[in-house]
Every structure is written in structure tokens, then in C-alpha cells.
Amino acid sequence: xxxxxxxxxxxxxxxxxxxxxxxxxxxxxxxxxxxxxxxxxxxxxxxxxxxxxxxxxxxxxxxxxxxxxxxxxxxxxxxxxxxxxxxxxxxxxxxxxxxxxxxxxxxxxxxxxxxxxxxxxxxxxxxxxxxxxxxxxxxxxx
Amino acid sequence: xxxxxxxxxxxxxxxxxxxxxxxxxxxxxxxxxxxxxxxxxxxxxxxxxxxxxxxxxxxxxxxxxxxxxxxxxxxxxxxxxxxxxxxxxxxxxxxxxxxxxxxxxxxxxxxxxxxxxxxxxxxxxxxxxxxxxxxxxxxxxx
Amino acid sequence: xxxxxxxxxxxxxxxxxxxxxxxxxxxxxxxxxxxxxxxxxxxxxxxxxxxxxxxxxxxxxxxxxxxxxxxxxxxxxxxxxxxxxxxxxxxxxxxxxxxxxxxxxxxxxxxxxxxxxxxxxxxxxxxxxxxxxxxxxxxxxx
Amino acid sequence: xxxxxxxxxxxxxxxxxxxxxxxxxxxxxxxxxxxxxxxxxxxxxxxxxxxxxxxxxxxxxxxxxxxxxxxxxxxxxxxxxxxxxxxxxxxxxxxxxxxxxxxxxxxxxxxxxxxxxxxxxxxxxxxxxxxxxxxxxxxxxx
Numbered sequence: 001x002x003x004x005x006x007x008x009x010x011x012x013x014x015x016x017x018x019x020x021x022x023x024x025x026x027x028x029x030x031x032x033x034x035x036x037x038x039x040x041x042x043x044x045x046x047x048x049x050x051x052x053x054x055x056x057x058x059x060x061x062x063x064x065x066x067x068x069x070x071x072x073x074x075x076x077x078x079x080x081x082x083x084x085x086x087x088x089x090x091x092x093x094x095x096x097x098x099x100x101x102x103x104x105x106x107x108x109x110x111x112x113x114x115x116x117x118x119x120x121x122x123x124x125x126x127x128x129x130x131x132x133x134x135x136x137x138x139x140x141x142x
Numbered sequence: 143x144x145x146x147x148x149x150x151x152x153x154x155x156x157x158x159x160x161x162x163x164x165x166x167x168x169x170x171x172x173x174x175x176x177x178x179x180x181x182x183x184x185x186x187x188x189x190x191x192x193x194x195x196x197x198x199x200x201x202x203x204x205x206x207x208x209x210x211x212x213x214x215x216x217x218x219x220x221x222x223x224x225x226x227x228x229x230x231x232x233x234x235x236x237x238x239x240x241x242x243x244x245x246x247x248x249x250x251x252x253x254x255x256x257x258x259x260x261x262x263x264x265x266x267x268x269x270x271x272x273x274x275x276x277x278x279x280x281x282x283x284x
Numbered sequence: 285x286x287x288x289x290x291x292x293x294x295x296x297x298x299x300x301x302x303x304x305x306x307x308x309x310x311x312x313x314x315x316x317x318x319x320x321x322x323x324x325x326x327x328x329x330x331x332x333x334x335x336x337x338x339x340x341x342x343x344x345x346x347x348x349x350x351x352x353x354x355x356x357x358x359x360x361x362x363x364x365x366x367x368x369x370x371x372x373x374x375x376x377x378x379x380x381x382x383x384x385x386x387x388x389x390x391x392x393x394x395x396x397x398x399x400x401x402x403x404x405x406x407x408x409x410x411x412x413x414x415x416x417x418x419x420x421x422x423x424x425x426x
Numbered sequence: 427x428x429x430x431x432x433x434x435x436x437x438x439x440x441x442x443x444x445x446x447x448x449x450x451x452x453x454x455x456x457x458x459x460x461x462x463x464x465x466x467x468x469x470x471x472x473x474x475x476x477x478x479x480x481x482x483x484x485x486x487x488x489x490x491x492x493x494x495x496x497x498x499x500x501x502x503x504x505x506x507x508x509x510x511x512x513x514x515x516x517x518x519x520x521x522x523x524x525x526x527x528x529x530x531x532x533x534x535x536x537x538x539x540x541x542x543x544x545x546x547x548x549x550x551x552x553x554x555x556x557x558x559x560x561x562x563x564x565x566x567x568x
Contacts, residue, residue: 014322015332016167016315020160020215026486027158027460030453031300038298038358048299049358060452064490070546073162074322074333120496156464157474158457168344169314173442176311180440180500190441191500202310206348212404216464216475262354300451304444304499311442357446 005136006082009039013075023070029097029107030063036079037093037111044132056123058091058113065109066142075099077106082136088124089115091133096140108142147278148224151181155217165212171239171249172205178221179235179253186274198265200233200255207251208284217241219248224278230266231257233275238282250284289420290366293323297359307354313381313391314347320363321377321395328416340407342375342397349393350426359383361390366420372408373399375417380424392426431562432508435465439501449496455523455533456489462505463519463537470558482549484517484539491535492568501525503532508562514550515541517559522566534568 011032019025037058038048051058071077078100085092090112097107117123153174161167180190193200213219220242227234232254239249259265295316303309321342322332335342355361362384369376374396381391401407437458445451464474477484497503504526511518516538523533543549
């Protein structure tokens with residue numbers, strides 16, 4: 001089973017994501033990042049829904065994002081996602097959001113996720129899931 | 143204890159609620175309606191959080207909304223809310239959204255809410271809560 | 285060129301769309317309807333972005349929605365969309381939202397759209413666009 | 427005219443802001459930060475709407491946020507906001523989000539804002555606005 005180190009997911013910008021500046025409102029990018037890391041997990045054979053079934057939660061504890069160029073209505077944006085660090089109690093994801101049709105890097109971001117149990121107590125990712133989340137070098141400068 | 147038949151709640155339009163038409167995106171109004179009916183419940187002495195503690199949920203089963211004039215960034219919008227019908231298994235709320243500073247009616251709406259248990263089975267509102275939700279005539283034409 | 289009367293679009297439910305009932309928050313469905321009618325327009329050869337370039341806007345003036353079953357995190361939902369009525373000043377769309385994997389109808393809806401100019405004055409859809417929006421009978425009971 | 431260095435704004439958590447973990451979805455905090463910096467600006471006598479009238483935009487170029495404790499439905503959250511750095515081309519805001527009723531710090535954040543013109547070209551804040559945005563030391567450790 002091949003485990004790609006960097007996954008890709010795509011989102012078409014819809015009207016609800018724009019604001020009156022005529023570009024995508026900055027908070028919407030966080031949803032794309034969320035979708036991207038769920039797709040990244042899914043490709044390892046363990047979906048986020050599976051983790052929740054196991055009583056685990058990945059909770060964002062820290063997020064950084066640099067906005068470089070605005071995304072616009074109807075853009076097809078791509079989010080590349082990879083794991084920068086993975087230990088049983090914490091996973092750090094990196095992200096690069098771009099618009100391939102315009103050849104434009106839109107944003108780069110990182111999220112540090114804590115692993116919690118269903119009652120928000122500290123927990124750990126199962127070792128076999130850690131094993132399926134290989135750490136990648138950053139494909140773009142963050 | 144006085145139970146006003148029509149309650150009022152207020153929301154300042156924030157930037158995230160606008161879209162690239164330069165007005166409030168139509169789906170955002172539904173959040174204002176939600177806030178308004180929660181405030182309406184709160185004034186009866188039973189908050190929605192209290193109902194959830196009792197294992198009850200009010201779930202939107204049907205919603206109608208007429209958009210009359212656009213709301214704009216930084217508008218202070220008022221949502222009047224009242225009960226149009228209340229039986230143990232269902233509550234129908236009416237709403238009028240306006241911008242008092244501009245004297246403009248922005249939207250009118252209704253939501254029909256089903257009363258469910260924590261497991262989404264049919265349930266009933268306690269009679270003393272029903273008693274605190276007097277039915278009002280529509281203060282504006284819907 | 286074949287013009288299907290009923291179009292289909294798909295959305296994977298993401299985490300931001302859920303609420304603490306464990307199901308999709310009711311206002312999120314309106315974004316799926318928006319995406320669906322944009323895709324419906326796109327398949328006629330005229331995208332909504334094209335209409336905006338022509339100085340036209342389709343604005344929701346009335347919306348009705350019936351929620352039948354809850355949508356859940358990670359569901360792949362399908363939105364079927366069709367035109368119920370189309371005159372130069374107004375287009376009425378119908379929608380059926382379901383989850384094919386579970387065989388469940390989740391919601392049905394209609395939106396009545398007014399055609400406005402860039403300055404929110406009354407306007408009309410170009411006749412050739414009207415011609416590409418054939419009216420369909422409702423494929424499900426609304 | 428007194429210009430407070432640290433402003434406060436309040437938001438009641440509504441149902442749309444929760445997710446199926448039973449807490450506020452992390453992206454919603456960014457809207458509270460946006461509301462807080464608009465209120466911070468308003469208290470200086472220049473609202474964000476005024477800046478837009480002058481053809482200026484403050485655009486988020488970088489955002490960092492640390493989530494410390496979850497916010498919950500119906501919490502009344504407070505956002506303290508202050509200016510960490512202010513030069514004509516850039517303003518850096520700091521934020522502390524807490525729940526005073528529970529005595530809990532929920533999150534801390536910073537946003538770096540670029541000053542752009544209506545056409546997204548580089549621009550500058552008018553000197554009299556800069557003068558009304560005094561820089562404050564961080565009231566909490568970020």
C-alpha cells in the first residue's frame with residue numbers, strides 16, 4: 001500500500017465564502033484546511049470518523065496562516081496537506097493552498113492538533129495510525 | 143411575571159456575514175432567527191440549554207423566509223420573534239427582521255420546530271414550558 | 285447540446301457543518317442549494333460568474349425548505365436541482381437533497397430568485413439564457 | 427477624548443457556532459476577532475465602514491491563534507483587543523478571548539493587517555487614524 005506523503009484535495013469557491021471585498025473571507029480557509037487533513041487521514045485507511053468511533057478526537061491547539069493572494073468566487077482551489085510532526089499525543093499538519101488555474105499560491109498554514117479522548121482528557125493515537133502518517137518535508141516554504 | 147408575546151433581539155452585521163454582492167448572504171439570516179428564538183425561550187425562564195439538559199431538542203422541520211430588502215455591513219438588525227402555534231410536539235415561530243435605523247423591513251420568516259428526545263425520537267415539551275409560550279398574532283404581515 | 289432538466293451536484297459533509305446535536309446545522313443546507321443552482325447554471329453554458337460579468341444578479345427573494353432526515357458528518361450528499369418556473373424577471377428552482385449511500389431523502393426546497401442589475405434595480409435574464417433553462421416537473425414531491 | 431488601549435467586546439455563543447464535539451468550532455473564533463477589531467476601531471471614532479468609505483481596506487495577512495480551553499454553547503465570551511504595532515502600512519492586533527463567568531482563558535491570537543486600497547494596491551492609514559491607535563503592551567501572555 002502506497003502512502004503518499006503529500007495529499008491533495010480540491011474545493012470550488014462558493015458564493016457563501018466571499019465577502020464584500022469581493023474575495024474569500026479569511027476564516028473560510030480554515031474549513032478547507034479541515035477538509036484537507038480529513039482527506040489526508042482518509043487516504044491512510046483511517047478516516048476521522050473512524051478515529052471518533054475509537055473515542056479519539058484531534059483538536060486544533062495552535063494555528064498559523066499566512067494569506068498571500070486572495071481567492072475568488074468560482075476558483076477551484078487545491079489544498080496540499082502533509083504531516084510535519086507526529087507523536088502519539090500531537091500531530092502537526094502543514095498546508096499549501098493554491099489556485100492551479102491561475103498558478104497562484106494563496107496561503108500557507110500549519111495546525112498543531114492534540115489527541116484527546118471523548119471526555120477531552122489527554123489521549124494518544126494508536127501506533128498503527130502513527131505509522132501510516134509519515135512525516136514529510138515542507139513542499140513549499142511556509 | 144410578565145411574559146411578553148413578542149421578543150426582540152439585536153445583531154450587529156459583521157464582515158463575515160457579507161458576500162461579494164456587498165450585502166448579507168441569505169443563509170446568515172437563519173442564524174439570527176436561531177438566536178432570536180433562543181432569546182425568546184430564555185425570557186420565559188427556560189433557556190434552550192435548559193431544554194437540552196432535560197434531554198429535549200427543538201429541531202427545525204420546515205422554514206420559510208421572504209427576503210425584502212438587503213441587510214448591509216454594520217447594520218444593527220432587530221429580530222422580533224413570537225410563537226404562532228404551540229402544541230406539545232411542535233412549536234411554530236414567526237420572525238420579522240428589520241433595521242430600525244433605516245426603518246426598513248428586511249425579511250419575514252417562520253420555522254416549524256419538532257420536539258425530539260436526545261435520541262431523535264418523538265417527544266413533547268413539558269406543559270409548564272408550553273404555558274410560558276403564549277401564542278401571539280403576527281405583528282407584521284408575513 | 286443536451287440540456288439535462290435535472291442536474292446533480294455532490295457535497296461531502298465537513299466538520300464545520302455539524303452542530304452539537306451531532307448532525308448538520310440547518311442553515312448549512314442553503315449553501316448546498318446555492319452550489320447546486322450554480323452548477324445547474326454552469327451546465328447550460330452560462331455560469332453565475334458569467335451572469336455577474338453581464339451585470340446581472342440572481343437574488344433569493346423567497347425560500348422554503350423541509351428538513352426530513354438529518355445529514356451527518358462525512359455523508360456524501362447529493363443535491364438534485366431543476367427549474368420550476370422561468371420568466372425573464374424571476375427563476376424558481378426546486379431541490380431535493382439526499383444521501384444516496386443511505387437511501388435517505390434529507391430535505392426538499394424551493395428558492396424564488398429575482399433578476400437584478402448591478403445596482404439592485406429590476407432587470408431581466410437574456411432570452412438565450414432563459415431558453416437554456418427548461419422547466420422541469422418536480423422529480424420528487426416537495 | 428479618552429482612548430482605551432485595550433477594548434472589550436462580547437459575543438454570546440450561538441448554536442451555529444458549535445460542532446459535533448459539543449464545543450465551538452475553531453474557525454468561528456476568527457469572526458469574534460474580526461468583530462473585536464472592528465469595535466476597537468469604532469471606539470477611536472473611525473469605524474471600519476468609515477475606512478472603506480475612504481477607499482481603504484485592512485486585510486489579514488497573517489494570523490496566529492492558540493486554543494486553550496473550549497468555548498461552549500450559550501457562553502458569553504469576551505474578546506479583549508489591542509494594537510501591538512501600528513505603522514502606516516500595517517497594523518498588528520492582539521486578542522485574548524475568555525469566558526468571564528467561568529474565569530477561563532479560551533484563546534489568544536494575533537492578526538497582522540495590511541493596508542490596501544480599493545483595488546488591492548498598497549496603501550497607508552491616514553496619520554490621524556494611526557494617532558488614535560496607541561500601541562499597548564500585551565495584557566496577557568500570548
